[in-house]
Amino acid sequence: MKCKKYEEKIILHLYGELDEKEKAELENHINECPECSRDFAYTKKVFKALDKSKQEIPEANWEKCWEEINAGAHKTPSLQKSSFFFPSWAYAAAALLLVFVLGAIIGRFLFFPGQQVQDEQGLSPSSIQFTLQEYFEELKPVLVEFANFTSSDKGEETILMDREIARNLLIQNILLKSIVAKTDPTLAQLLDDVDIVLKEISNLKKEDKQTPSFIKELIQEREILFKMEILQKI
Amino acid sequence: MNNMKEEAVIKQAQEGNREAMRLLFEENKKRIFSMAYHYTKNAEDAEDILQETFIKAYRSLHRFNVQDGNSFSPWLCRIGINCSIDYLRRNRTRKEKDMIVNNIENLTSYDKYSNPENTSVQREIREKIDQTLNKLSGQQRIIFILKHYQQLTTGEIAEYLDCSEGSVKRQLFRAVSTMKIHLKGLILENKYEMQKI
Numbered sequence: 001m002k003c004k005k006y007e008e009k010i011i012l013h014l015y016g017e018l019d020e021k022e023k024a025e026l027e028n029h030i031n032e033c034p035e036c037s038r039d040f041a042y043t044k045k046v047f048k049a050l051d052k053s054k055q056e057i058p059e060a061n062w063e064k065c066w067e068e069i070n071a072g073a074h075k076t077p078s079l080q081k082s083s084f085f086f087p088s089w090a091y092a093a094a095a096l097l098l099v100f101v102l103g104a105i106i107g108r109f110l111f112f113p114g115q116q117v118q119d120e121q122g123l124s125p126s127s128i129q130f131t132l133q134e135y136f137e138e139l140k141p142v143l144v145e146f147a148n149f150t151s152s153d154k155g156e157e158t159i160l161m162d163r164e165i166a167r168n169l170l171i172q173n174i175l176l177k178s179i180v181a182k183t184d185p186t187l188a189q190l191l192d193d194v195d196i197v198l199k200e201i202s203n204l205k206k207e208d209k210q211t212p213s214f215i216k217e218l219i220q221e222r223e224i225l226f227k228m229e230i231l232q233k234i
Numbered sequence: 235m236n237n238m239k240e241e242a243v244i245k246q247a248q249e250g251n252r253e254a255m256r257l258l259f260e261e262n263k264k265r266i267f268s269m270a271y272h273y274t275k276n277a278e279d280a281e282d283i284l285q286e287t288f289i290k291a292y293r294s295l296h297r298f299n300v301q302d303g304n305s306f307s308p309w310l311c312r313i314g315i316n317c318s319i320d321y322l323r324r325n326r327t328r329k330e331k332d333m334i335v336n337n338i339e340n341l342t343s344y345d346k347y348s349n350p351e352n353t354s355v356q357r358e359i360r361e362k363i364d365q366t367l368n369k370l371s372g373q374q375r376i377i378f379i380l381k382h383y384q385q386l387t388t389g390e391i392a393e394y395l396d397c398s399e400g401s402v403k404r405q406l407f408r409a410v411s412t413m414k415i416h417l418k419g420l421i422l423e424n425k426y427e428m429q430k431i
Contacts, residue, residue: 008407015381017388017403045421046414050382053360057268058277060284066259068285070252073292209324210286214293 003029006036010043072210094171101175128179132187135172136228139194142166143225146201146215156206166201173198187231193222241300248295259288262307265384266314272379273318275364283321287314311394319372359420366416370409377402378409 009026012018018026030037142165177191200215219225246254263284270283291313298309367375373395380386380394388406392399 007411008403011407011410012388012403015388015406042418042421043410043414046410046417049359049417049421050363050413052356053363054383055275057271060263060267060277060281062263065263065281065285066256069259069288069292070255072285072289073255210289213320 003033003036006030006033007039010036010040014043014047093168094174097171097175132176132231135169135176136231138172139169140225140228142169142201143194143197143219143228146197146212147219147225149212149216159204159206162201163204166198166204170195170198170202190224190227190231193218193224197224240306244295244298244300244306247292248298248300255292258306258310262310265307266310269311269314269376269379269384270318270321272383273376274322279321283314283317286317286321290317308390308394312396315376315395318376322372355420359417362416362420363413366413369416370412374405374409374412377405378413381406 006026006029009018009022010030013023013026030040142162145162173191173195177188177195180187180191197215197218200211200218204211243254243257247258266287267280267284270280270287271277274280274283287310291310298304298306367378370378377391377395380391381388386394388399388402392402395402
């Protein structure tokens with residue numbers, strides 16, 4: 001049986017990683033131990049075979065690579081934000097939702113004039129909180145899915161579904177943001193971050209391999225799920 | 235690029251200067267590409283990894299602290315290593331098929347003037363090495379590539395991977411031991427004349 005300690009040292013020696021003292025100790029041992037001596041001879045052969053198998057590195061298309069990098073590196077969330085567009089049905093849905101929200105606010109004034117309304121937009125903090133809780137409940141599974149993204153390819157159907165869900169959530173996000181913008185800057189900031197994430201998901205394409213990881217990083221870096229958790233507990 | 239110059243270039247790149255970004259690309263492209271090529275054995279995949287590495291690096295360049303005396307290359311290499319591991323994990327099945335095709339293509343690409351018996355054994359060994367590389371864990375594989383093909387020291391690899399030198403040595407030992415086991419039949423059966431290689 002080979003001596004375990006020297007088995008490792010033989011490899012390090014062949015890689016030139018031993019100092020003079022260790023080298024001398026190993027050489028002495030190899031001279032005395034026939035098993036390690038055989039292992040040393042065999043390891044040297046393996047190293048030669050490995051060296052022989054080294055392949056020449058081909059030349060990459062550097063210019064094409066640089067163009068791709070240049071385009072990709074400058075595709076930041078803020079830039080994407082400006083290039084983002086909604087499909088026409090989304091504007092119609094947003095308008096409809098806005099009519100409902102305004103209807104609910106006006107209705108409260110008309111039918112419950114005595115009820116205390118604390119918010120300047122006509123919504124009490126408790127009703128905002130309730131709407132927010134419901135919104136977070138819908139949003140959370142989508143964010144968790146991307147936060148746990150593990151590099152495996154997403155299927156076409158999953159991407160289409162994610163995109164549709166994200167677009168619906170995006171409309172709610174815009175409305176909520178407009179409601180809390182002046183009263184709660186912390187929440188508005190969180191909704192801003194969510195906005196970027198949802199826009200990325202809304203524009204996701206199957207062939208785009210980098211965006212899911214980028215979304216994952218965004219969720220983690222901006223601690224979106226953690227902040228949502230805290231807000232839900234308040 | 236000396237340290238002072240590198241620091242200035244990174245600062246300019248952090249401000250979005252494309253010339254500076256290009257300079258960092260030129261300085262590091264070959265190292266990252268070569269590592270990715272050894273990792274994937276495919277030039278197109280290696281180009282993809284190279285691009286992914288630099289895109290990720292530039293997107294998070296604002297978090298790189300030049301003042302602390304950090305060197306750009308190990309930081310970039312760390313990103314490259316993660317990209318390589320991720321890339322292979324994503325494309326493992328396809329890669330395995332490619333490897334078979336590459337091995338078949340290699341059958342015709344050997345030097346026709348060399349000893350046919352010898353080239354056949356060399357080919358077998360090369361195939362075995364590729365197969366064994368595929369069997370190593372992601373970290374063992376990258377350590378083996380950085381040591382054997384990139385000729386970095388274990389200290390440098392530890393810095394690149396942000397782990398201890400002892401851990402690098404242990405993983406390297408395991409990787410080479412696996413190679414030794416898988417090549418044993420080919421080398422010890424006297425099929426392979428070491429003097430001729």
